[in-house]
Amino acid sequence: MRARLVAAGVDLVLTEGQSAVSLREIARRAGVSHGAPRRYFPTHVDLLSAIAREGFADLTARVEKTMRDVGPDPRTQLTALARTYLDFAAAHRGMFELMFRHDLLASGRPRLRETSLPLFAVLADLVVRLRRPTDAPAPVLAGALWANLHGIAQLWAWGSLPLATGVTDDEALLRATLDAHLGPAPH
Amino acid sequence: MRARLVAAGVDLVLTEGQSAVSLREIARRAGVSHGAPRRYFPTHVDLLSAIAREGFADLTARVEKTMRDVGPDPRTQLTALARTYLDFAAAHRGMFELMFRHDLLASGRPRLRETSLPLFAVLADLVVRLRRPTDAPAPVLAGALWANLHGIAQLWAWGSLPLATGVTDDEALLRATLDAHLGPAPH
DNA sequence: CAACTCTGGTAGACAGTGTCTATGAGCGAG
DNA sequence: CTCGCTCATAGACACTGTCTACCAGAGTTG
Numbered sequence: 001m002r003a004r005l006v007a008a009g010v011d012l013v014l015t016e017g018q019s020a021v022s023l024r025e026i027a028r029r030a031g032v033s034h035g036a037p038r039r040y041f042p043t044h045v046d047l048l049s050a051i052a053r054e055g056f057a058d059l060t061a062r063v064e065k066t067m068r069d070v071g072p073d074p075r076t077q078l079t080a081l082a083r084t085y086l087d088f089a090a091a092h093r094g095m096f097e098l099m100f101r102h103d104l105l106a107s108g109r110p111r112l113r114e115t116s117l118p119l120f121a122v123l124a125d126l127v128v129r130l131r132r133p134t135d136a137p138a139p140v141l142a143g144a145l146w147a148n149l150h151g152i153a154q155l156w157a158w159g160s161l162p163l164a165t166g167v168t169d170d171e172a173l174l175r176a177t178l179d180a181h182l183g184p185a186p187h
Numbered sequence: 188m189r190a191r192l193v194a195a196g197v198d199l200v201l202t203e204g205q206s207a208v209s210l211r212e213i214a215r216r217a218g219v220s221h222g223a224p225r226r227y228f229p230t231h232v233d234l235l236s237a238i239a240r241e242g243f244a245d246l247t248a249r250v251e252k253t254m255r256d257v258g259p260d261p262r263t264q265l266t267a268l269a270r271t272y273l274d275f276a277a278a279h280r281g282m283f284e285l286m287f288r289h290d291l292l293a294s295g296r297p298r299l300r301e302t303s304l305p306l307f308a309v310l311a312d313l314v315v316r317l318r319r320p321t322d323a324p325a326p327v328l329a330g331a332l333w334a335n336l337h338g339i340a341q342l343w344a345w346g347s348l349p350l351a352t353g354v355t356d357d358e359a360l361l362r363a364t365l366d367a368h369l370g371p372a373p374h
Numbered sequence: 375c376a377a378c379t380c381t382g383g384t385a386g387a388c389a390g391t392g393t394c395t396a397t398g399a400g401c402g403a404g
Numbered sequence: 405c406t407c408g409c410t411c412a413t414a415g416a417c418a419c420t421g422t423c424t425a426c427c428a429g430a431g432t433t434g
Contacts, residue, residue: 001382019290023421033384035423044421097290102345103206113350120351136363143352144339144363148331151338155330158289163300164307165330176323176331180367188411210392220413222394231392 002040002050004030009051010095017094018101023047048098049106055095056115059088063122074129075178075185081123082149082174089153096157100150120146130182145181152177189227189237191217196238197282204281205288210234235285236293242282243302246275250309261316262365262372268310269336269361276340283344287337307333317369332368339364 008029013021023044024034041047063084070080089096098104105112120142127142135141155161156170167173179185195216200208210231211221228234250271257267276283285291292299307329314329322328342348343357354360366372 017290022419024419034421035385036383038422039382100341100345102347103204103284116347117351124352136359136366139352139354140359140363143342143348143354144335144360144367146351147338147342147348147360148335148364149338150342151334151336152331154287154341155334155337158287160289160303161330161334164304164333165311165326167326167330172323172327173331173334176327177335179323180331209390211390221392222414223412225393226411 001032001036005032005037005040005047006050006054009047010054013051013055013094013098014092015094018097020094021048021051021098045104045106048104049112052095052099052105053112053115055092055099056119058092058095059085059099060115060119060122062088063119067122074126075182078123078126078130078182079174079178079185081126082178085149086153086156086170086174089157093157096153100154127182132183135182141181145177148177148181188219188223192219192224192227192234193237193241196234197241200238200242200281200285201279202281205284207281208235208238208285232291232293235291236299239282239286239292240299240302242279242286243306245279245282246272246286247302247306247309249275250306254309261313262369265310265313265317265369266361266365266372268313269365272336273340273343273357273361276344280344283340287341314369319370322369328368332364335364335368 005026009021009026012026012029023037026047027034027037030036037047041050063081066080066084067077070076099116123146124138124142127145128138131138131141136144152161152170152173156173161170161173162168175185192213196208196213199213199216210224213234214221214224217223224234228237250268253267253271254264257263286303310333311325311329314332315325318325318328323331339348339357339360343360348357348360349355362372
C-alpha cells in the first residue's frame with residue numbers, strides 16, 4: 001500500500017507536475033479513500049518526501065549508469081554527470097522541482113537528506129581526483145561546482161537563462177562551468 | 188489600494204514567509220474583504236507577481252547602492268554584488284523564495300521578467316569588463332556566473348551546502364566561484 | 375466455538391484556500 | 405432627483421489537508 005501510494009504520486013508528479021500532487025488526488029489514483037494514506041504517511045509532507053526520495057534514487061541510478069557507460073576518465077565522467085543532471089531536470093521538471101522544494105519536504109528528517117548525499121558524494125569524489133593544487137579546498141570546490149550545476153538546471157528550466165543571456169544551448173554553459181572550476185578540458 | 192495590497196503582501200512575505208502569502212490573508216491585513224483584491228489583481232498570481240516585482244526592485248536598489256559605496260574597481264564591485272545577493276537571500280528568505288517560484292508567478296507576462304533584467308545587466312556589464320580573452324563568450328560567462336551565484340544562494344539557504352560539504356562559511360564558496368570564473372583575484 | 379482486541383480503511387466534519395457572482399453603498403453627471 | 409458607474413462586500417462553490425468517529429474483518433484468546 002505504501003508502495004502503491006508512492007507509485008501513484010511519482011506518476012502524478014511526472015505527468016501533471018508538482019502542483020498536482022495533492023494528497024487526495026494521490027489517494028484517488030491509488031483507488032483508496034482520502035483518509036487512507038494517513039496511516040502510512042501521517043502528513044502530506046511525509047508522502048511528498050517519500051515521492052521525492054524516489055526521485056533522488058532515480059537520478060542517482062541514472063548518474064551511476066551513465067558513469068559506467070562512459071568509461072573511467074574522471075573528467076569525462078564529471079561531464080557526463082553534469083549532462084545527466086541537466087537532462088533530468090529538463091525531462092522531469094515536476095519531479096526536479098519537488099525534490100528541491102524544501103518547504104514542502106521533511107528536510108529536517110534525516111531519511112530524505114541521506115538520499116541525496118550519495119549523489120553529491122559521487123561528484124565530490126570526482127572533484128577530488130580532478131582538483132589542481134592551486135584550486136580551492138576540495139569540499140569548497142565541490143560545493144561551488146554543485147551549486148553552479150544546480151543553478152544552471154534551475155534557471156535553465158525556468159527559461160531565465162536563455163532570456164537573460166540569449167544563449168540557446170545549455171551545453172555552452174556546462175562547458176564554461178566545468179572549464180572554470182577545473183581548468184580547460186585536456187581533450 | 189493597489190499599493191496597500193502590495194505593501195501588505197510584502198510585509199507578510201518578509202515576516203511570515205512565502206507560504207503565508209494567501210490572497211485572503213493579504214486582504215485581511217489590508218483591512219478589506221477577500222474579494223476586494225480581485226479588481227486590481229484578477230488572480231492570485233498577479234498579486235504575487237507584483238509582490239515579487241517589489242522584491243526585485245529592492246534587491247536591485249541594494250546592489251546599486253553597494254556598488255556606489257564600494258568604488259569603481261569592477262572586480263571589487265562584482266564581489267560586492269555577489270555578497271549582496273547572498274545576504275539578500277539569507278536575510279529575506281521568504282521573498283527570495285517567492286521571487287524564483289516561477290510556478291507561482293506570471294513569468295510569462297513581460298512585466299515581471301523585465302524587472303529582473305536590469306539586475307542581470309549589472310552583472311553582465313561587470314563580466315564584460317573582467318573577462319579574459321581565453322574565457323567563454325561574455326553572455327555564456329555571465330550566465331554561468333549568475334547560475335553559480337544563484338545556486339549558492341539557494342542551496343545555502345536550504346542548508347544543503349553546509350550539510351553536504353561541511354563548509355560553514357559561504358564566503359569561501361563565493362571566493363572560489365569568482366576565482367574560478369574570472370581568475371584569481373588580483374589583490 | 376464464541377468473544378474480544380486491534381489493524382487498516384471509510385466517510386464525514388472542519389477550517390482554510392482561490393475563484394466567481396449577485397448585491398448594494400456611494401458618488402459624480404445629466 | 406435620478407440615472408450610471410465604480411468598487412467593495414458577502415456568500416457560494418469546489419477544492420485542499422487534517423482530524424475523528426465508525427466499522428469490517430482477521431487473529432488471538434478463553
